[in-house]
Amino acid sequence: MLTKSPVRKKKKNNRVLLACNRCKKKKKKCDGRQPCRSCKGVEAQCIYETSRSYFPTTSIEIQHNVDTKIDELNRLRDELANAKVKIRFQNDRIKKLEESQTNDSDRPSINGINGQPQDISMQSQEKKSPFARITFATAIMKILYHDQNERNEYIGSFAILSISKAIRNLLGAPRKPKPPPVFLDGDYQYPYGIPISIEADFLKNFLNISHNRYMIIRPGDIKKVFGQKTSERSPWEEFYLSISLGIGCRLVGLLHVTSYLSPEFYFRNAMKHLSDANLNSLQKIQACALIAIFVGKCYNNFFYLSSWELIGMAMRMLIQNGFHRKKEVTIEGCVEYEFMKRLFWSVYDYEKALSLSMGRPTSINDEFIDIPLPLSIELADNPTKQDVTLLYKTQKMQQDGVDFVQPITRLTSFIQTSIIRQIESRTHILFYSVNTLIPNADSFELIMNSIEKWHADIPPRATFEKTMEGKESYDYFEVLYHRARLLLLLPKMMLGSHKQRASLLKSACASASGICDGYMGMHEDSVLVFSMFAFHTAFLAGVTMVYYIRFNGYSHFLKLRSSMRSCSNLLLMFSERWPEGKVYQDIFDTLWDFVETKMGEKENIVDSEKDFNLKEHNYFHAQEEANNFSWMDDGFNEDFWSQIMSDITK
Numbered sequence: 202m203l204t205k206s207p208v209r210k211k212k213k214n215n216r217v218l219l220a221c222n223r224c225k226k227k228k229k230k231c232d233g234r235q236p237c238r239s240c241k242g243v244e245a246q247c248i249y250e251t252s253r254s255y256f257p258t259t260s261i262e263i264q265h266n267v268d269t270k271i272d273e274l275n276r277l278r279d280e281l282a283n284a285k286v287k288i289r290f291q292n293d294r295i296k297k298l299e300e301s302q303t304n305d306s307d308r309p310s311i312n313g314i315n316g317q318p319q320d321i322s323m324q325s326q327e328k329k330s331p332f333a334r335i336t337f338a339t340a341i342m343k344i345l346y347h348d349q350n351e352r353n354e355y356i357g358s359f360a361i362l363s364i365s366k367a368i369r370n371l372l373g374a375p376r377k378p379k380p381p382p383v384f385l386d387g388d389y390q391y392p393y394g395i396p397i398s399i400e401a402d403f404l405k406n407f408l409n410i411s412h413n414r415y416m417i418i419r420p421g422d423i424k425k426v427f428g429q430k431t432s433e434r435s436p437w438e439e440f441y442l443s444i445s446l447g448i449g450c451r452l453v454g455l456l457h458v459t460s461y462l463s464p465e466f467y468f469r470n471a472m473k474h475l476s477d478a479n480l481n482s483l484q485k486i487q488a489c490a491l492i493a494i495f496v497g498k499c500y501n502n503f504f505y506l507s508s509w510e511l512i513g514m515a516m517r518m519l520i521q522n523g524f525h526r527k528k529e530v531t532i533e534g535c536v537e538y539e540f541m542k543r544l545f546w547s548v549y550d551y552e553k554a555l556s557l558s559m560g561r562p563t564s565i566n567d568e569f570i571d572i573p574l575p576l577s578i579e580l581a582d583n584p585t586k587q588d589v590t591l592l593y594k595t596q597k598m599q600q601d602g603v604d605f606v607q608p609i610t611r612l613t614s615f616i617q618t619s620i621i622r623q624i625e626s627r628t629h630i631l632f633y634s635v636n637t638l639i640p641n642a643d644s645f646e647l648i649m650n651s652i653e654k655w656h657a658d659i660p661p662r663a664t665f666e667k668t669m670e671g672k673e674s675y676d677y678f679e680v681l682y683h684r685a686r687l688l689l690l691l692p693k694m695m696l697g698s699h700k701q702r703a704s705l706l707k708s709a710c711a712s713a714s715g716i717c718d719g720y721m722g723m724h725e726d727s728v729l730v731f732s733m734f735a736f737h738t739a740f741l742a743g744v745t746m747v748y749y750i751r752f753n754g755y756s757h758f759l760k761l762r763s764s765m766r767s768c769s770n771l772l773l774m775f776s777e778r779w780p781e782g783k784v785y786q787d788i789f790d791t792l793w794d795f796v797e798t799k800m801g802e803k804e805n806i807v808d809s810e811k812d813f814n815l816k817e818h819n820y821f822h823a824q825e826e827a828n829n830f831s832w833m834d835d836g837f838n839e840d841f842w843s844q845i846m847s848d849i850t851k
Contacts, residue, residue, distance in 0.1 A: 357560020
């Protein structure tokens with residue numbers, strides 16, 4: 202009998218290696234690593250048919266293998282958890298359908314046939330339909346399921362992710378052993394149940410951080426359900442309480458680094474109860490939005506749908522029900538109307554942020570929206586008659602276009618966020634539209650003027666901090682302002698000429714510094730939490746400052762040193778939550794270390810800043826000083842933004 206000859210092994214540096222499946226198929230040279238260099242270069246999945254005979258020779262290689270095995274175990278654990286959820290969901294559906302069939306058979310007989318069908322053929326179809334529906338539901342779940350290694354999703358040009366990835370591709374970074382995340386998402390089980398004090402802290406995180414940005418559920422409803430016994434809660438109440446706890450668990454502040462109960466524990470519990478809930482139209486919107494917020498905070502997307510898809514579903518259901526349109530104001534319905542305004546703008550804000558981050562279209566154009574912004578009025582869980590009357594009168598004034606000054610409350614940040622998101626959506630349309638032949642009355646200058654007007658209209662820092670008494674961070678406004686400017690300036694800088702870039706780069710650097718200082722201010726106030734949006738924004742801000750120093754020299758390094766250090770600290774903290782972000786942190790730290798070293802050498806040579814004539818030190822004359830930087834050979838030169846531009850548009 203003929204036997205299949207084994208795959209030929211390659212020997213290199215006394216190590217015995219086997220080629221991965223892709224290299225064998227392509228007949229390429231394989232270095233035997235996991236992943237190998239060939240697969241890694243094209244971001245392909247690297248799989249070995251048999252176990253590799255690989256004998257690491259250094260501690261780094263040993264650590265690399267250990268990290269790889271840990272990642273694989275974590276992936277298998279997540280897939281197993283997802284499979285259990287799907288099986289439980291299908292079993293519950295089958296059980297319900299079987300019970301409904303049993304109930305149908307007990308109905309009175311009509312014309313000799315149980316139930317509504319009038320002939321045998323229809324009765325036969327009814328018997329088969331439950332199993333057909335289960336098969337169809339299973340097929341749909343397979344289509345919607347997101348594989349962790351799925352990398353073929355569209356990310357538009359000029360998106361935050363596109364620019365970050367282009368910089369990573371251009372500059373690269375030395376590979377280091379990936380450390381385990383500081384936050385341990387293990388399924389730690391308390392022997393006597395989860396302490397109520399811990400869940401109270403999670404709920405406090407949700408209400409004080411997430412709810413202040415995205416007002417999906419009424420706070421009074423959550424507090425009421427949290428105080429009830431489990432037996433008294435409906436499946437819908439169990440769902441939104443569990444997922445609120447899960448989001449609050451995810452929002453443990455970056456200053457409080459510790460191990461804690463896995464947020465997925467609450468998520469699985471929430472989904473179990475959601476399958477039993479009978480939802481109305483409003484609850485479906487709330488469910489999609491809450492799941493989107495939770496999934497958006499996950500470091501590895503394990504759910505069937507992405508956060509962008511989920512929040513898009515919520516927005517389309519809002520549009521389907523007409524919640525994007527203004528309504529007639531009545532004293533009987535003013536409280537409910539105000540909640541609907543808050544719900545709509547919460548979904549709007551989140552979808553706009555995700556779409557801008559990924560360069561994708563949103564579900565609705567702003568021209569189709571006329572529902573007013575929420576009012577800066579804090580309503581009690583059980584508002585009095587006087588509260589309702591005041592709300593009604595203020596809503597009438599707003600709807601009639603009367604100009605009035607709103608007080609500073611905990612809704613001020615939420616309202617200002619909605620306004621800046623509307624301005625950012627104009628940036629989105631101006632730079633992200635694929636049809637450039639359509640005339641656009643908007644312009645870079647008009648959008649920048651709107652951003653500056655928004656910044657001038659926000660309350661002064663002293664007034665805001667005195668009124669809020671530490672309940673909100675004023676630095677959040679500064680981050681919103683500088684981020685909106687930077688996201689407008691970067692595409693303009695890439696599209697502009699070398700001469701235009703000089704002034705644009707100066708403005709971009711000022712906003713980059715403001716972003717890093719603002720985020721660090723929020724961190725010191727213990728309100729900064731992890732988000733992909735914040736991570737990539739901080740990375741872009743850091744690289745922009747490095748590039749500016751690269752062409753403007755030592756004096757500017759002294760001014761930006763604090764902001765650069767803040768950026769490095771931010772990326773370190775974020776990378777502890779998201780290990781894959783380590784490569785971006787390595788890129789920035791490599792640039793930052795090099796700048797600090799070079800400028801430190803200059804500090805010993807130059808006695809004072811007066812040796813630098815800043816007025817005469819323009820963009821073009823900076824080239825002579827720039828030649829002293831060895832990293833020009835690595836692509837960080839005067840054509841840096843042009844190269845980024847070519848990468849994101851290819």
